[in-house]
Amino acid sequence: MTQVIRRIAPIVLGVLICLSSLGCNVIRVSLNTSLAPEDVAFIVPGKTTLSEVVANLGAPDSIVDSDSGVVATYRFLDLKYSRINFGWLAKPWTPVDPDLIFSRTGLGVDAFEVLCDGQWVVRQKEFLRHLIRPPFYPYPFQRSGRSAPDELLLGTGPGRPAIMASHESRNDRSRSVADE
Amino acid sequence: MRIARSIYALLVITLLIQGCAFSRGTLGDDIKSDTVAALQKGITTKDEVLRLLGAPDRLLPLNGRDVFQYYRYDAKAGSLLLIILNFSRLSVKSDDLFVILNRDGIVEDVIASKRTDALAFRFWPFGE
Numbered sequence: 001m002t003q004v005i006r007r008i009a010p011i012v013l014g015v016l017i018c019l020s021s022l023g024c025n026v027i028r029v030s031l032n033t034s035l036a037p038e039d040v041a042f043i044v045p046g047k048t049t050l051s052e053v054v055a056n057l058g059a060p061d062s063i064v065d066s067d068s069g070v071v072a073t074y075r076f077l078d079l080k081y082s083r084i085n086f087g088w089l090a091k092p093w094t095p096v097d098p099d100l101i102f103s104r105t106g107l108g109v110d111a112f113e114v115l116c117d118g119q120w121v122v123r124q125k126e127f128l129r130h131l132i133r134p135p136f137y138p139y140p141f142q143r144s145g146r147s148a149p150d151e152l153l154l155g156t157g158p159g160r161p162a163i164m165a166s167h168e169s170r171n172d173r174s175r176s177v178a179d180e
Numbered sequence: 181m182r183i184a185r186s187i188y189a190l191l192v193i194t195l196l197i198q199g200c201a202f203s204r205g206t207l208g209d210d211i212k213s214d215t216v217a218a219l220q221k222g223i224t225t226k227d228e229v230l231r232l233l234g235a236p237d238r239l240l241p242l243n244g245r246d247v248f249q250y251y252r253y254d255a256k257a258g259s260l261l262l263i264i265l266n267f268s269r270l271s272v273k274s275d276d277l278f279v280i281l282n283r284d285g286i287v288e289d290v291i292a293s294k295r296t297d298a299l300a301f302r303f304w305p306f307g308e
Contacts, residue, residue: 023264024264024265024266025266025268026266026267026268026305026306027267027268027269027270027305028268028269028270028305028306029269029270029271029272030269030270030271030272031272031273032272032273032274032295033273033295050291051289054291054293058276058293058295059276059277059278059291059292059293060276060278060291061274061276062249063240063242063247063249063278063291064240064242065240065241065242065243069243070242070243080305088264118243136305136306
């Protein structure tokens with residue numbers, strides 16, 4: 001009996017693996033290279049110039065004028081899409097073409113903005129929003145809390161989303177590291 | 181024997197590339213490095229910039245100066261279509277050139293980067 005189970009086990013495992021990947025699509029779209037806080041840690045407001053930023057990060061995607069100076073924006077996107085069609089399981093046995101599709105898209109869009117004064121010296125730097133890298137996870141009924149850590153969603157102060165506070169503290173940390 | 185091996189190799193390669201798809205899309209003209217190098221700060225005039233690069237894709241007023249923006253987008257998509265399991269990856273990168281002209285119409289600064297050189301066809305959607 002044990003020998004039979006040992007022989008059948010790899011076959012069952014193989015079938016399960018094949019079944020789990022039936023009708024599966026995994027797609028990823030990326031626009032430019034994603035920037036992380038550590039990538040922009042070298043920028044020290046009041047010291048770093050736009051030329052130094054460009055030398056490290058390349059040309060920005062846009063430069064616009066503002067009352068207090070010039071804003072250079074770096075945009076990037078990391079989209080992840082996954083889809084499973086469980087209807088494939090029934091295809092061999094049904095005359096119709098059934099579909100039972102679970103899919104999910106994570107649109108990780110973000111931008112990094114640098115505000116410079118008239119002398120092209122960086123005055124402020126900030127990400128537009130916190131980019132939470134979306135996982136390949138086709139189950140659509142899960143709360144988005146799975147991809148966003150709870151501490152980012154709960155808020156830490158009056159009228160202030162934690163997502164901003166977390167980002168600021170991270171940038172402060174970057175600044176202190178750069179200052180050192 | 182050698183011919184048989186070659187046929188087998190060809191057969192294996194043919195089987196391996198089955199279900200592969202390559203797609204590419206571009207937007208805008210190529211921004212040539214030597215053209216960018218020809219733009220000299222404090223010397224090149226607006227007319228020369230227009231003659232070298234053509235009309236800009238975008239004209240921006242910036243801090244009392246004019247900025248000519250030129251861009252080019254390149255997209256490469258690779259797909260591995262295994263009928264029941266498909267992987268696709270689309271990568272888009274841009275080349276950007278900003279030519280900053282002072283009030284006299286002379287080039288004050290040039291900001292350029294060429295990201296599309298490092299753009300490759302990729303299939304595997306996981307990882308970086």
